[in-house]
Amino acid sequence: MLVQNYWFTTLLEKQYATCPPLLKNMECDVLVIGGGMSGVACAAALQGKGLKVVLLEKNILGGSSSGRSAGFLTPDSELELSQLVRRYGVAGANEIWEVPVKGIDLIKNNVEKFNIDCDFRVQDSLFLGIGKSGEEDVKAEFECRKSVGFTNQEIYNKQELDKLVTSTGFNAAVCYNQTYGINPLQYLQGMKNVLLENDVKIYENTEVKKIENDTAYTHAGSVKAKQIVVAIDKMENDFNPLAKDVFHAQTFLSISEPLSDSELKTLFPFGTEFQMWDSTLVYSYFRLLKGNRILLGGGNAASTFLPNAWYHENVIKGVHKRFKSHFPFLKNLNFTQYWPGLIDTTRDLLPTIVKDPINKNLHFIMGVVGLPWASFCGNFVAENILGVAEEENKKYYEYFTSRRYFAFPSFLQNILGKPTLFALNNGWAKYYQVDKNHLPAKMENEF
Ligand SMILES: Cc1cc2nc3c(=O)[nH]c(=O)nc-3n(C[C@H](O)[C@H](O)[C@H](O)COP(=O)(O)OP(=O)(O)OC[C@H]3O[C@@H](n4cnc5c(N)ncnc54)[C@H](O)[C@@H]3O)c2cc1C
Secondary structure, eight states: OEEEOHHHHHTTOOOOOOOOOOOEEEEEEEEOOOOOOOHHHHHHHHTTTSEEEEOOOOSSOOHHHHHHHEEEEEOOSSHHHHHHHHHHHHHHHHHHHHEEEEEEEHHHHHHHHHTTTSEEEEEEEEEEEHHHHHHHHHHHHHHHHHTOOOOOOEEEHHHHHHHHOOSSSSEEEEEEESSOOOOHHHHHHHHHHHHHHTOOOEEOOOOOEEETEEEEESSSOOOEEEEEEEEOOOOOTTOOGGGGGEEEEEEEEEEOOOOOHHHHHHHTTTTTEEEEEEEESSEEEEEOOSOOOEEEEEEEEHHOOOOOOOOTTTHHHHHHHHHHOOOOGGTTOEEEEEEEEEEOOTTTTSSEEEEEESSSEEEEEOOOOSSHHHHHHHHHHHHHHOSSSSHHHHHHHHHHHSOOOOOEEEEEEEHHHHHHHHOOOOOOHHTTOOOTSSHHHHHHHHT
């Protein structure tokens, strides 16, 4: 198996031009640093508003987490609805759920409006329960969705599921719509052309080394800006001391050879494709791509919390084995490429959005988990800069503030180490955390 991000392979057929690096000193109204989903969404919301906007990206747009991701566009992420209901109550959970829903809408609207060729696919979601406990998880998820007023879900028992997906070991499933699949790297490269056409200046292969007052410095140039948005991953503490509160969760992806027509017909007998994930703690997830290849992701408990990328193929081979045990008719399917990726995340899985306490024109988007979330957060910061949607956005302040309550304080990482502290927090947030009694006091102009 090749260790190679498949989305990069698909770029070869598209041949997007790379933007040259920054080799001069310049000035602008808004500088966006980081060209992942957050940074691109921010720049997209700022374009065409009469502002001079510059975007600096260390790699190519989509060159880190966003362009390595599996491209599932679903509000359901590491932060499941049931967790949100426990943590914030029904009203709070509804409010937070709107975040990824709006994020998906923004992406979908861009794909449609700008006709971006990025294998955008309608793929309803199937949450698959493994064994008896998985069946209980599925029922709980279904009831939870009903309790917050959602009406777009169906629950299937084993026999009903068999009509949709040929598999073994899944005892039940919840299905819901308005979820999609996307080639995230092609989407961001497509958005690059849109931004360029709208006069956003983009410099790829341009790493920001430091920010001093109103100026960001790169190796061979600088940008002075009235407002600066930092939407970078794997941030160093020099940029913002809160960077130490960003942790990493590792997951692995792999890509199969194309399915034959008969394998495809067996997989989806009804002719409708789904994106799917299972009920285990370190879950596997899979969906169909252009060319009828399977994109399969997952990991294991040990690899999830490793601080650095781990390239050994043992982890993904374990994921393949589990997948084939559920789809025995695909036992001879080859997976040709795989790649690992580290997702930036905070301790409680909600993003942190802050302004620098001294320089109020310096904004940070940190620890965003999920493409829809990133799309929302970039747009959110742009709206705050533009001064639009102020009242609407205020309700999110208490969720995104760095002042929110964390069960395990960050100084514990000096004793336990960063991966252990994150594993503890992650488990706590998933199973026990209750935030509604700890909401921070509202602060005007925090964002
Ligand atoms: C393997 C994997 C699978 C995933 N699957 C999914 C999925 O299916 N669905 C989903 O919703 N989410 C998924 N995620 C999570 C999702 O990809 C991220 O949460 C999201 O992309 C974060 O977007 P971002 O823009 O905040 O960060 P990033 O995409 O990491 O963007 C940050 C950008 O900043 C740039 N940068 C960093 N430092 C500097 C600097 N000093 N100067 C200039 N630029 C800099 C980086 O190169 C990068 O392009 C997955 C993640 C991984 C790793």
